[in-house]
Amino acid sequence: MLTVRGLTKTYATADGSYQALKxxxxxxxxxGFYTLLGExxxxxxxxxxxxxxxxxxxxxxxxxxxxxxxxxxxxxxxxTFERDxxxxxxxxxxxxxxxxxxxVAYPLRVQRPRVAAADIKARVMDALRxxxxxxxxxxxxxxxxxxxxxxxxFARALVRRPKLLLLDEPLSNLDAKLREQxxxxxxxxxxxxxxxxxxxxxxxxxxxxxxDTVAVMSAxxxxxxxxxxxxxxxxxxxxxxxFLGSANILRGKVVDAQGGLTEVALDGGASTVQVPSRAILSxxxxxxxxxxxxxxxxxxxxxxxxxxCAVERIVFQxxxxxCQLRLGPILLRTVVHPVMGARPGDRAWVAIQPERCxxxxx
Amino acid sequence: xxxxxxxAPVVDVARRKRRRGQLGLAGSIVVAxxxxxxxxxxxxxxxxxxxxxxxxxxxxxxxxxxxHWTFDNLIDVYVNTPLVSxxxxxxxxxxxxxxxxxxxxxxxxxxxxxRTDLPWRTTLFTAILFPLLVPGVVMAFAWTLLFAPxxxxxxxxxxxxxxxGSPGPINIFSMPGLILCQGxxxxxxxxxxxxxxxxxxxPALEExxxxxxxxxxxxxxxxxxxxxxxxxxxxxxLATLVALEQFEMPLIIxxxxxxxxxxxxxxxxxxxxxxxxxxxxxAAVALLFLVAAVVLLAIYNNLIKRADRFVTVTGKGYxxxxxxxxxxxxxxxLFVGFYLVVGAILPAVVLVWTSFSGGSNESLxxxxxxxxxADRRFWPAVGNTFLVAGLSAGLITLVGALLAWQILxxxxxxxxxxxVVSFMSIGIPSVIAGFAVMVLHLTIPIGLYGTVWILIxxxxxxxxxxxxxxxxxxxxxxxxxxxxxAASGGRWLDTVRRVVLPLLAPSLMASFVLLxxxxxxxxxxxMVLQSEDNWVLSVIMWKLQADRQTAQAAAVGxxxxxxxxxxxxxxxxxxLSRQGDS
Numbered sequence: 001m002l003t004v005r006g007l008t009k010t011y012a013t014a015d016g017s018y019q020a021l022k023x024x025x026x027x028x029x030x031x032g033f034y035t036l037l038g039e040x041x042x043x044x045x046x047x048x049x050x051x052x053x054x055x056x057x058x059x060x061x062x063x064x065x066x067x068x069x070x071x072x073x074x075x076x077x078x079x080t081f082e083r084d085x086x087x088x089x090x091x092x093x094x095x096x097x098x099x100x101x102x103x104v105a106y107p108l109r110v111q112r113p114r115v116a117a118a119d120i121k122a123r124v125m126d127a128l129r130x131x132x133x134x135x136x137x138x139x140x141x142x143x144x145x146x147x148x149x150x151x152x153x154f155a156r157a158l159v160r161r162p163k164l165l166l167l168d169e170p171l172s173n174l175d176a177k178l179r180e181q182x183x184x185x186x187x188x189x190x191x192x193x194x195x196x197x198x199x200x201x202x203x204x205x206x207x208x209x210x211x212d213t214v215a216v217m218s219a220x221x222x223x224x225x226x227x228x229x230x231x232x233x234x235x236x237x238x239x240x241x242x243f244l245g246s247a248n249i250l251r252g253k254v255v256d257a258q259g260g261l262t263e264v265a266l267d268g269g270a271s272t273v274q275v276p277s278r279a280i281l282s283x284x285x286x287x288x289x290x291x292x293x294x295x296x297x298x299x300x301x302x303x304x305x306x307x308x309c310a311v312e313r314i315v316f317q318x319x320x321x322x323c324q325l326r327l328g329p330i331l332l333r334t335v336v337h338p339v340m341g342a343r344p345g346d347r348a349w350v351a352i353q354p355e356r357c358x359x360x361x362x
Numbered sequence: 363x364x365x366x367x368x369x370a371p372v373v374d375v376a377r378r379k380r381r382r383g384q385l386g387l388a389g390s391i392v393v394a395x396x397x398x399x400x401x402x403x404x405x406x407x408x409x410x411x412x413x414x415x416x417x418x419x420x421x422x423x424x425x426x427x428x429x430h431w432t433f434d435n436l437i438d439v440y441v442n443t444p445l446v447s448x449x450x451x452x453x454x455x456x457x458x459x460x461x462x463x464x465x466x467x468x469x470x471x472x473x474x475x476x477r478t479d480l481p482w483r484t485t486l487f488t489a490i491l492f493p494l495l496v497p498g499v500v501m502a503f504a505w506t507l508l509f510a511p512x513x514x515x516x517x518x519x520x521x522x523x524x525x526x527g528s529p530g531p532i533n534i535f536s537m538p539g540l541i542l543c544q545g546x547x548x549x550x551x552x553x554x555x556x557x558x559x560x561x562x563x564x565p566a567l568e569e570x571x572x573x574x575x576x577x578x579x580x581x582x583x584x585x586x587x588x589x590x591x592x593x594x595x596x597x598x599x600l601a602t603l604v605a606l607e608q609f610e611m612p613l614i615i616x617x618x619x620x621x622x623x624x625x626x627x628x629x630x631x632x633x634x635x636x637x638x639x640x641x642x643x644x645a646a647v648a649l650l651f652l653v654a655a656v657v658l659l660a661i662y663n664n665l666i667k668r669a670d671r672f673v674t675v676t677g678k679g680y681x682x683x684x685x686x687x688x689x690x691x692x693x694x695x696l697f698v699g700f701y702l703v704v705g706a707i708l709p710a711v712v713l714v715w716t717s718f719s720g721g722s723n724e725s726l727x728x729x730x731x732x733x734x735x736a737d738r739r740f741w742p743a744v745g746n747t748f749l750v751a752g753l754s755a756g757l758i759t760l761v762g763a764l765l766a767w768q769i770l771x772x773x774x775x776x777x778x779x780x781x782v783v784s785f786m787s788i789g790i791p792s793v794i795a796g797f798a799v800m801v802l803h804l805t806i807p808i809g810l811y812g813t814v815w816i817l818i819x820x821x822x823x824x825x826x827x828x829x830x831x832x833x834x835x836x837x838x839x840x841x842x843x844x845x846x847x848a849a850s851g852g853r854w855l856d857t858v859r860r861v862v863l864p865l866l867a868p869s870l871m872a873s874f875v876l877l878x879x880x881x882x883x884x885x886x887x888x889m890v891l892q893s894e895d896n897w898v899l900s901v902i903m904w905k906l907q908a909d910r911q912t913a914q915a916a917a918v919g920x921x922x923x924x925x926x927x928x929x930x931x932x933x934x935x936x937x938l939s940r941q942g943d944s
Binding site: 054079095096 | 435564567569571572573574575576577578580581584585588589591683705
């Protein structure tokens, strides 16, 4: 449905130039939900704007639904208004001089050949019903709350049934509670319309919860892409591991490696763990063992093969608590049930599930 | 890239009101002083003027013994008179025509510079703004040198090329000439305001239209223009107010053509050929135009409020997309070039040339400068110009900032009135302001009339420039910053001196510079209030050109250009970065 190949983009700045995109490739299948995830300045928004035609790439090609909309080598650049897209902005960009109906009707009213007025009315009301705003049709745009503006922006993006829906951080201007609610509504909406979606966000929980495919971007490149569980469970490097959820990092040295299992002696000499690893590492090589807080259990009594540490603090978070543990210079984080009666300074033993650990050469 | 916009509701907190009790004695005195100054600078002169319209007979000063209340002035002025049959229609045609010329030109220029890929934009921006700093009287004089029917450069040249006889073919001394000159003279000011409005527009609004499938022209007509409307209408009304109060073009270009508009009419009522000044009649004429100005001002105020509501926060730091000009690039450059040639380059060249050639085509010489520097009026006028512009700018900036602070932060009776007074000055035509100060100080004889000091007071009616700039920045300063000072034991004066003023410093500086320029350019007020002791440069130049000392007048104009040129470069960065506020 959406195919992006070798996309590059360089901006001229006061001190030279800045390469925002260093070669982006990805495909989104028909009806897929593809998320570009990354921190500010990683190039995710620039990618989306290239797909929308709001920025012209310096290299590469983009095609939407089989139509080439940008191909730098062949000098092709289809302007935004001729691309079959719907776009929701971070600031919503609801036109202040129009009411809700006029905002949503706009894509139909500028369509050629003309759409009959009766059709426009019916389709706008359909779109408004889809987002639960049908009773606000005559409301001036300036009298809408943030959440309402957002719904109108969705209705406007979907009203002409585009092939591709582009969402540029659409939830980031909402407060936490509304954001969560809108996330579910949005997911349901997209599922119902079946529209192919490209989603840009810096919020990992949004990305993990909503997408079919997540692409983690960093410094103008896609570092890793795949299903959310795969990217979360098998990050390709520390950056991705750290960016998606919190990760505990233990230092160690390879003791033995055979049959896809690597034995690592953790620094401090306390214990060894056997970790599955893809790479072949030589004996004695320094490595990082990474595990997620939820992949370890915390005990107040000695446990075989567990790592002994000291409780630093317990952070009560309602349904669960985060337990922070001191291991020499390292602070580990684990998840515990809130009833666990540990206090700062207590001894504690952290048992890791080795098969869920990830190994990187340090 | 994805910079989070801080959208916290600043205004509610910033507007938190306080009672006067916390000010202390010193604070109360300062605050009351600022309020009193506002009343003395704006309210009192206007009230004196209003009263004068109803005082007679006309051969007495309005409040001299023997004068009494009467409607004679109004009847004399408004019943079957040239005012109704010619001055009113002339003023209407002049204002409507010149505002149209200004607007079409300024909008096109602002659009080209802010929203297209026009080459050399920063340079052109500076060049377009250049005439902003040049006094209107200098521009008017330069244009008469270019387009006067007999000896104007362009006419002489056209006659040579086309083989026509003298005079003509262009006659600047006509209504179209007057309209075009005024129209072009106001372009930089309106260009600045429109450019700011276009710069602050959220580009996503246009991008959303494009993403909805609208072609660029459709986007321009259905999204850009409507969204810009408040930001366009407000400068339109300001331009109308500016045209309404215009005095130098009607005096230098309109008067030879026997075209009287309201400002020149008031001036000639006050300076008749051989009679006594008719204060009552002048005030009666002023009355009508004051009403017109106040109505325009009310509309403007309304629009500004709407515009504030209209502003949509930009989520990201993307600059607006620039429209590719394509094959319109050359026509666009030609348009900008034509404006620059007529509006800036030719006037500058003709002034400099004339000052060195004495108007004839003999050899270049320094005679005009020698004569000028030997003129006993010249050096005092230089001193007066800078003294009056500097002191009035300082006075207004200080009083205006204090006023803005107390209107925003304090609760006291009369606050609303003070707000109106501080804002009103935008709409008062400067002829009326000068005249009002004259009447007031003829009535209360404290020895200021005829001195430079009365000029400083009269210039200082422009409080709104300072109050509006300060108000805009005060809205951005959380009241909590001041409360934190109080909570740390700072008294009111400490808070003002150590917290408020430093935070306001950039806008105070902007206000001072802006007002200094306005004061430097001022011509109308020093004309109305002139005496042998308070001539300023613009008035001297007018006197020289009226006495046919063309080369010396051009020398004054050249010196003004010399002073102004570096200033525009200093200002450029500030102008480019500052968001639009009048």
